[in-house]
Amino acid sequence: MVDVAVIGAGQTKFGNHALGLKGMWAESTENAFASIDGDFDPSMVDEAFIGSIAFGGGQIGNTAALLTEHTGMDNIPVRRVENACASSGFAFRDAWMAIKSGQADIVVAGGIEKMNDLTPERKRFWLGVSGDTEWERLAGLTFPGTYALMARRHFHEYGSVHDDLVNISVKNHMHGLDNEFAHIRKDVSFEKAQSGFMVADPLTLYDCCPTSDGASTVILAADHVAKKLTDDPVWVLGSGAGSDHLALHDRPSITQLIATQRAATSAYDQAGITANDIDLAEVHDCFTIAELMATEDLGFANRGEGGIFAREGRGRRNEGQVTINPSGGLKSKGHPLGATGTGQIVEVFKQLRGEVEASRQVRDANTALTHNVGGSGATCSVHVFGRDLK
Amino acid sequence: MVDVAVIGAGQTKFGNHALGLKGMWAESTENAFASIDGDFDPSMVDEAFIGSIAFGGGQIGNTAALLTEHTGMDNIPVRRVENACASSGFAFRDAWMAIKSGQADIVVAGGIEKMNDLTPERKRFWLGVSGDTEWERLAGLTFPGTYALMARRHFHEYGSVHDDLVNISVKNHMHGLDNEFAHIRKDVSFEKAQSGFMVADPLTLYDCCPTSDGASTVILAADHVAKKLTDDPVWVLGSGAGSDHLALHDRPSITQLIATQRAATSAYDQAGITANDIDLAEVHDCFTIAELMATEDLGFANRGEGGIFAREGRGRRNEGQVTINPSGGLKSKGHPLGATGTGQIVEVFKQLRGEVEASRQVRDANTALTHNVGGSGATCSVHVFGRDLK
Numbered sequence: 001m002v003d004v005a006v007i008g009a010g011q012t013k014f015g016n017h018a019l020g021l022k023g024m025w026a027e028s029t030e031n032a033f034a035s036i037d038g039d040f041d042p043s044m045v046d047e048a049f050i051g052s053i054a055f056g057g058g059q060i061g062n063t064a065a066l067l068t069e070h071t072g073m074d075n076i077p078v079r080r081v082e083n084a085c086a087s088s089g090f091a092f093r094d095a096w097m098a099i100k101s102g103q104a105d106i107v108v109a110g111g112i113e114k115m116n117d118l119t120p121e122r123k124r125f126w127l128g129v130s131g132d133t134e135w136e137r138l139a140g141l142t143f144p145g146t147y148a149l150m151a152r153r154h155f156h157e158y159g160s161v162h163d164d165l166v167n168i169s170v171k172n173h174m175h176g177l178d179n180e181f182a183h184i185r186k187d188v189s190f191e192k193a194q195s196g197f198m199v200a201d202p203l204t205l206y207d208c209c210p211t212s213d214g215a216s217t218v219i220l221a222a223d224h225v226a227k228k229l230t231d232d233p234v235w236v237l238g239s240g241a242g243s244d245h246l247a248l249h250d251r252p253s254i255t256q257l258i259a260t261q262r263a264a265t266s267a268y269d270q271a272g273i274t275a276n277d278i279d280l281a282e283v284h285d286c287f288t289i290a291e292l293m294a295t296e297d298l299g300f301a302n303r304g305e306g307g308i309f310a311r312e313g314r315g316r317r318n319e320g321q322v323t324i325n326p327s328g329g330l331k332s333k334g335h336p337l338g339a340t341g342t343g344q345i346v347e348v349f350k351q352l353r354g355e356v357e358a359s360r361q362v363r364d365a366n367t368a369l370t371h372n373v374g375g376s377g378a379t380c381s382v383h384v385f386g387r388d389l390k
Numbered sequence: 391m392v393d394v395a396v397i398g399a400g401q402t403k404f405g406n407h408a409l410g411l412k413g414m415w416a417e418s419t420e421n422a423f424a425s426i427d428g429d430f431d432p433s434m435v436d437e438a439f440i441g442s443i444a445f446g447g448g449q450i451g452n453t454a455a456l457l458t459e460h461t462g463m464d465n466i467p468v469r470r471v472e473n474a475c476a477s478s479g480f481a482f483r484d485a486w487m488a489i490k491s492g493q494a495d496i497v498v499a500g501g502i503e504k505m506n507d508l509t510p511e512r513k514r515f516w517l518g519v520s521g522d523t524e525w526e527r528l529a530g531l532t533f534p535g536t537y538a539l540m541a542r543r544h545f546h547e548y549g550s551v552h553d554d555l556v557n558i559s560v561k562n563h564m565h566g567l568d569n570e571f572a573h574i575r576k577d578v579s580f581e582k583a584q585s586g587f588m589v590a591d592p593l594t595l596y597d598c599c600p601t602s603d604g605a606s607t608v609i610l611a612a613d614h615v616a617k618k619l620t621d622d623p624v625w626v627l628g629s630g631a632g633s634d635h636l637a638l639h640d641r642p643s644i645t646q647l648i649a650t651q652r653a654a655t656s657a658y659d660q661a662g663i664t665a666n667d668i669d670l671a672e673v674h675d676c677f678t679i680a681e682l683m684a685t686e687d688l689g690f691a692n693r694g695e696g697g698i699f700a701r702e703g704r705g706r707r708n709e710g711q712v713t714i715n716p717s718g719g720l721k722s723k724g725h726p727l728g729a730t731g732t733g734q735i736v737e738v739f740k741q742l743r744g745e746v747e748a749s750r751q752v753r754d755a756n757t758a759l760t761h762n763v764g765g766s767g768a769t770c771s772v773h774v775f776g777r778d779l780k
Contacts, residue, residue, distance in 0.1 A: 001491075001492055053451055058448045058519070059519065059523060060519055060523045061443055061472065061474045061516075061519035061520040061521075061765070062473060062474040062519075062520050062521070062636055062764050062765045062768045062769060063472070064473065064633075064769070065473070065633040065634070065635075065636055065764070065765075065768040065769050066522075066636050066768070068633060069633070069634070069635050069636070069640075069768075074633075075632050075633055075634060075648055075649065075652050076632065076633060077480070077483070077630075077631030077632060077633065077653075077771075078473075078633045078769065079471050079472070079473045079477075079480040079484070079769070080471070080472040080473065081469050081470070081471060081472075082451065082453070082469070082470040082471075082472055083452060083454065083455070083468075083469045083470065084451045084452040087469075090467070090469040093467070094469070094484055094487075094488075096491075097484075097487050097488050097491040097493055098484075098487050098491075099491075100490075100491035100492060100493065101391075101486075101487040101488075101489075101490035101491040102391055102490060103487055103490065103629075126451075129448070129449065129450055129451035129452075130451040130452050131451075131452070132456075133449060133450045239493075240467075241467030242465050242466065242467060243454075243455040243458060243459070243464075243465055243466060243467065243468045244455070244459070244465060245455075245459050246452060246455060246456050246459070250459075258465055259465065262465050263467075374452050374455070375451070375452045375455070378452045378455040378456070378459075379452060379454070379455050379468065379469070381467070
């Protein structure tokens, strides 16, 4: 069966944008097109998958067609994929399957979200809809509250402490400091992150990612086409995905995400590797506790030892066992919901090709992972990438 | 490469439902599961794709996970697909590609929409968002208005007349009369349809489909699995899809849909057939003029002769050259937006297996087509099905 490579990737800066949806998509997609080494034209794209949740506060439908017609990909099959904050992780998976199916040679996967032109009330609404509505949102549970419950339970079960989360926050701010695409570029000290104002006990401001505007675009190609368009492809070694109950009370445990575990197992099996082979991982740290749990669910730390992993700095760039969130993660790079999943892949593409700022470059980066979560773990995609085909 | 069959299909009645989203999905999906002849269990499903636009008036996200957890498809990769009223046609395409890719053996494609618990204003809003927002909706153009422009132009260019549309309306109401799943089961006379009250000149009430609640579910399987689960598979012979400018003013012609033409060409080429081989077709008659144009774009009538085709009754069940909308189409069976595309496939599945009401059965039905349109033609999927693999 055909192998699939990422041959180009680009994004906008994540943050508060003056640009609207079409403008952000154009910038992101033009950056991705420009990153392709060979002789490429947008009309060569066979199919497109675009992830978004709110898409303009729900004011617009048929959005994939709107964006692709705006960027020279005329008349091709396109669709929007919605899986809460995992929308573009799944858009990427579906793009990958389109090539694997033999139906397409060059496919665009992307994501986009415009949040900062919404009223605070509508912004909260569009964030809230991704969790369980019947039992959680309408009872007043917000996302910080949901993840706070997970954190408290992890502390209780495994003896992890808030300072472990502080370590994650400080690391991600440090990683994102020199990232030109990051939303929040601040040198955050341990003391400062320790004393942030409380959002949902035990999570403070420094445990919560911002809500950003942004777009990201990734170009995938079948092996025989990839080789013509670039000398430096990044190969997709594995794609895994999973789902779970939306409401926390339906899950056997709230200190692990079954969807992540299932997605990771599939992706590793396909790639023929284990967590030990990963050099860098972009994980979905919408809250610091989410990164802590992800280090366990992805197999970087043993069950219950995510706190120790963080405490010992094992996710620090070029210092630990694996670099976790070299981009700065959702905490520093930012979180434009639907654009986050393919945004992670943009970072991995550049890291594996040695194309990020020198200060941010992960050394000897050969194998990488991306981990994109929808809601509080109802959906998850995990992808594994490599410089070389196994 | 693996061949793909539909091995089961079911739906709710389309219309005004007391059931909510979970209830409708459960009914539709249980009907689909029950239609599988062999030893089947929901845990055998590998992946799911669910089409919806509004999903509860935009009150809920992560909706595919919500529905699949509710119907025993636990922890599998799932996502919502949004392409306006073509959402579930594309969900089906993506499900088909998932099997073709070798990643899945049994995949669910479905669609769902709940419209009749929305206020009239919100209902109009969720219908309106599927067209162009910048140049059409915010300028006051509604969907009846959009299709009225197309109708007027077709009359002008080709000499078709409103009575041609009346013929389509009467035919579809006649086809849907005995369909137990249809929203509007009324024997509509030519005179009655001719004198309906005006909605958007020249389109009257009898030219416009209703907005329905409903859900539909289709089960696809790889050939080696299909043969174990049924003696009566319906094979997917071809899948085509396309897109176009959202706004009418950007298109070279507004009397044809490029997206339909592109989708049909791909599907026919894959199947190795032409329009002449189709015995029955479920086409997207959101307005009667849409069916008239579709008969041309799909190749059943020559360019400009869709009116003549309708006038001569060439789409009537067991009388014409091909049965167009044996279910009653969107006009009679109803139009629950995101559920329409897979709803068409439910009808085709039953027709090809000889399982509809005797009075509605298309004779010698071997090859069938479904045509699902998003907005005023910005997205379109066309699928071709057969009793036999070619």
